[in-house]
Amino acid sequence: MPHTTPMPSAETAHRTVLLHEAVDQLITNPDGVYLDATFGRGGHSREILRRLSPAGRLIAIDRDPQAIEAAAQIHDARFVIKHAPFSEFARVLHEQGVAQADGLLFDLGVSSPQLDQPERGFSFRADGPLDMRMDNSSGQTVAEYLATASVDEIATVLRDYGDERAAVQIAKKIVARRDAGAPLARSGELAALVASAVKSREPGQDPATRTFQALRIHVNAELAQIETALSQVLDCLRPGGRLAVISFHSLEDALIKRFIHRHARAPAVDRRQPFVPGVSAEFQPQLKEVVRMRPSAAEISGNARSRSAMLRVAQRV
Template sequence: MTQHVPVTPGEVLELLAIREGATLVDGTMGGGGHTRLMSQAVGPTGRVISLDRDPGAVERTTELLADLTNVTPVHANYANLPEVLEDLAIERVDGILLDLGLSSDQLADRERGFSFNADGPLDLRFDPTVGEPASKMLSRLSAEHLADIIYQYGEERMSRRIARAVVERRRQRPIETAGDLADLVRSVVPRSKNHRIDPATRTFQALRIAVNDELRSLEVALTRMPPLLATGGRLVVISFHSLEDRMVKVAFRDSELLQVITKKPLVASASEQAGNPRSRSAKIRAAERVAS
């Protein structure tokens, strides 16, 4: 069972320009919503390679998609797509989708710390077998380094105040749970009357991006993916953060192999935003592979 609702499914399918029999890649499987739609669109003669860094997501979603015989699930970082396709003896694909958002299933997992409303371990890793948990990062980084991370990746104006509070708190006891960190941030960042988001939101976002080295993965992927597309193939990216969207915009614009389709990013319709709040910050960009 998945709680995740795919963002802008209609727009995504249209931008991918899917034809029956095509070979597609869903670089961020999540709850499998986009993968299922892509599978149905390519039909029984097509194929969808669906990747995710989160082994739990791959396991859950593989079961959910067991009825789809044209889907190949893979536990891998989308930045490693060239190696994945080589292992599968696939030279070119007709479309690639990246949905860079955090899935609702991850937020609901109390043992991962993604939700600051659940008092689980402060881990924040997509793949628990790689790297260090956020709690360890908080225990060792200087106030200056922490402040830079929270400001750069979370665009949090009170980053230095939060970082100082973290360093002061860890002198007394370690920050080990999502609740510990959320309460600490809320104690030093006042809730804005004009914003609905929790004061801890930006800090959690920043640490998640840092722990998973998300921007580096995206940077690598945007370089490595265009050559994997067949001529006329599409690369579609859904981003939820201004830094990500800027990277996609620049990479599409500067690539000699891509022609930009979306001069401005598409956004979710008002009705979708009302029904799926996660879609409010989504920006969708697409580009097409041109003959080299």
């Protein structure tokens, strides 16, 4: 039976960031088992399937029900997709009878289709319900969070996840509006409120950029999801297998970088301190750093959303 992996429809088409670079680095064994932990609209998955032999397997997961629907376009006996957050990838692999995979791919953050659908509430450029959930079938929306959170709680989220200098001013305006009987319900309302609170911003950046990023990260517990997923990598990756992670902002990348360095490099020794026998000798690396790369100038020119992307790849020792 032939394998068919059609291209996305015009409705769901988007440009997959670092498509060939990530898959080039990921696949070391065409007969192996691979995981696409963030299917999105399937750009990486389709390319992986093109590179695999008839004996290869690809297991994909996504927490977005619309991504699961999009995956129905792929009719390939080597492919299966499951509805789950990527933090549960180890469970999904084990349920598929896979103890260790040959490669794990994570493409973090919000996807272009999510940004481009006003009804999802991710974008400050188009008005829609103030939702921002990756899995819009469960969990708390941004509107629901802002309906009860205190000024201090909101300001902390905006500072910690968005590095927003006007965090307190924005939080006070959100709570004042709520207390006046008009809680935020639409993305356009939030964008307008932030614009009224932020007096200056970097050239070319919308005043609401940092606020929308921070609230999205919070309601989806994105950093906690990454940390949970990373804690499962070493057990789920066979020796010689590769971890490839694409991140889009510094908070994500810092977690990935620290994880790889912790398992690839011996702890630094302060040579001013008395020598402690065996500190370096006892360290056994579990990962080897392979490469880190950013999109080419040509990719950034053709897809502005790729400009902040970072790909890090490590190999299981």
